[in-house]
Amino acid sequence: MTLLQWFIFFLAVQVIHFLGTWKLYEKAGRKRWEAAVPVYNAVVLMQIINRPKWWTILLFIPVVNLIMFPVVWVQTLRAFGKRSSTDTILGIVTLGLYIYAINYNDKVTYTPEGEEERKDSTVGSLLFAIVVATIVHTYVMQPFTIPTASLEKTLLVGDFLFVSKFNYGARTPMTTIAAPMVHDTIPVINTKSYSNWPQLPYFRLPGFEKVEKNDIVVFNWPIDTVVKFRDNSGRRVRKPVDKKSNYVKRCVGTPGDNLSIKDGVVLINGKELKLSGRAKLQHIYFVTTKDGSMLDPNYLIGELQINRSDIGYDSSQNKYIFRALTDENAEILKTNPLVKSVERYKFNYDPANPGTSIFPHSKPEWTQDNMGPIYIPEEGKTVELNKETLPFYKMIITDYEHNTLEDIGGQILINGQPATSYTFKQNYYWMMGDNRHNSEDSRYWGFVPEDHIVGKPVFVWMSLDENKKPRWDRFFITVGGDDEPVSYFKYFLGALVLYIGFSFFRNRRNKAEKA
Template sequence: MTILQWFIFFLVLQVVHYLGTWKLYEKAGRKSWEAAIPVYNAIVLMKIINRPTWWTALLFVPIVNLIMFIIVWVETLRSFGKNSTKDTILGVATLGFYIYYINYFENVEYKRDRSLVATSKSGDTISSLLFAIIVATLVHGYVLQPFNIPTSSLEKSLLVGDFLFVSKFHYGARTPKTAIALPMVHDSIPFIKTKSYLNFPQLPSFRFPGLQAIKRNDIVVFNWPADTVYMFRDPSGRHIDKPLDKRSNYVKRCQGIPGDNLSIKNGDVYINNKRLILPERAKPQYSYTIITDGSNLDAKYIIEDLQITDGIYPTGPNKYVFAAVTEDAAKKLKQIPAIKSIVRNNSTEPDHRLFPHNQNWSQDNYGPIYIPEAGKTVALNKESLPFYRRLITVYEGNKLEEKGGQIYINDKPVVNYTFQQDYYWMMGDNRHNSEDSRYWGFVPFDHVVGKPVFIWFSLDPNLPWSQALDKIRWNRLFCTVGGDGQPTSYFKYFLILLVGWFGFDFFRKRKKA
């Protein structure tokens, strides 16, 4: 829906509200016209139902307002003496239109000084639960979102089984595009695995100012631009077009920012012809070909000490491919007497699965490629169009056609194009086992979700729950994701603070008693 369509829809809602409540406004001692003025009518309604004025703001927060509408319907009915379970069910089941019946066909009396305390334990529980959901939805949508690492593309920095908190405010929180969805649920409902949202209507979305810009080497959570999968890693292969904010959440390391010229040479990333230096915590991994003398390798040492857990594949007599090995681990492998040679694999064969699918580039030798920057103009021609077609049409909403060797945008002939937003280049540290920008291209800024800041829990997926104490990665609990130096667990400090708080609370209550 366009902004004009939303404005018309908003006005229609005001008319619906006025027609269903104007008599009730009069019975509450207000003027009937007050029910017709947008926003002001909601402020007056809060006074009628004896609720704080700031509730009005919650009516305009997407997803949260779905819960607030239910609360306001019920509170309106109770303000006019409709307190029974039957009235509550009718108010909710009819999406508030039961209030029309009360407005026109029942001679109700306004309860000016009604008690705001729930008259039953179940009512009190439901009220508390609804407001807990509202608070949690606001935090989830605009402050911090929990996130689980599903793949090994950032192995060593972030592990499969890590549970993170992702900051929405570092890069600026987005308002939702999807207007009707379950709160705190992404694209599918847990356990029953059905869609958690409606595609229509879609809201115009904007981003609040952020604390910082995305920098090279930042780990970023974003909505996967190429996502049309029904559910993440769905084995059935079902596909569906998803709204932007309901596309699968990916986490990668930003290797290129707007305005960069990026290339990959023998597996190393270069920005503007200078090799990109990764932070200390980043541990890039590559696949290696190993040739042994026929002796058995010490699997325990390789898996537990060298932490090579992402695949060892025999490819011939005494020949193996180790799928994900850091440079430090490769040096230690060379010292094993049974290993005769170890060579890092460097792909040079053209791979047309790689973006933009028409270059003779490989996974380890790629580019150069320009990363678009908002406000910057590029020439459009037969050679450059494959790089920018999706940006111009899908991400920036233009009509693009080619006629007689001429490029047309929105029915006008063009020879260049000016980008409307910034784009980024996201890659995994596990370079030979990461589906990233090399395969599907640029990440628009409006797809950025947030910045991972904290690992609050971590489980080793390779161990059974019968080994629960070993399954929990204790050294990763309460670790920061970014920062200098190696990750440090702050779990013991959390426990000290927790014990201190309970001790303080115990003695405070004892002293008060």
């Protein structure tokens, strides 16, 4: 949506507002022209309905304003005596147009609510509570559930997180019309939760830190470009950036880095990347036992804490297949007297079966364990474009930075003009899972644009195992840090008990004083 289109849309809203409210402004003792001045008319309306002037700001916050408009419609109706449930329902289902009927009804008088009446407005209070929750969800903290084992040992399947929006700076919604506090789908009815039009440009509020190597990051999956829903013509519709699926991975490469992977080891600018203390890499391992011996399941699951679903066994070869085994546990198994050998699986290039599943999908010799070097784009930096480099940056040029790209007989055209180089408009990152052989990450689809960054997980508030039983030791633990996670759940319970006790005795004392 262009700037001119937004201006016309904003002007149309102001005209609709003026035509439907100017008489109400006059009945409230204001001037007719005050209903026509953009922004100022909203400030005056807040005074008319006896609400704080700062509510005006909420009318211009994307998504939040979708809830604030019904709140203001209801409060406007109530200020002019229309306080029945029927009036409230009519105001909302007609998208505020019911106010037109009130505006041109000469019998309507201005009867603003008193303090007690405002407190009794259940619908208004409920809508405003949703507004507050939406602001927190969008700009402060968002709940998130770990769906896969790609960060196993640090974050487990069944962990319920709080994701901070303010660490990296909250991203303002690009999708302006959407159901609050849900992602791309409305639960139960399983339908699309948003409208593709209109869209706002990318903007991020200031944060107090940047995405660094080793950070665990929640982001929108870059290649999730097509929705599962279709429009009225049956065509599949492209997803807006902020409605793409949420992924969580570890950042291993930041803008300007040169990244390589050698035998599964990540190298940044030629040096091995040192992970944080809590990070525990896992790989596929083959463990062969002696004379058909079987390893004790309680030892594997209880002591070594290996997930039951990650254990396979080939009886014909006396061989265990561990789909996600830490290097630490691999060393422990080597010392087990029942174990004959421990071998880590390696994804090696097979000339007989070349594939292009690995980014940039033009190098069949690259594998999950051996690839690179890859330059991670930095905003303002320029790269040369040719047959060799174009596959790395084609999606950036077209999908992420919205240019047209053609390759005609070896000549590269960007927006119809010949190009031998390209300058990046934003920063990019390389994200990977700690469960290296069981993680769909940047090795398969490439860079994560900065405008796809959602936030930083900071807190696990609840954790359930595969049987939906609580993992009490993971309740109220922090996500970051080098030390072993510590549960603060008992401290939370203690504070909650103290608060309940204090509230009980305070209320009891207040009742005694009134008596």
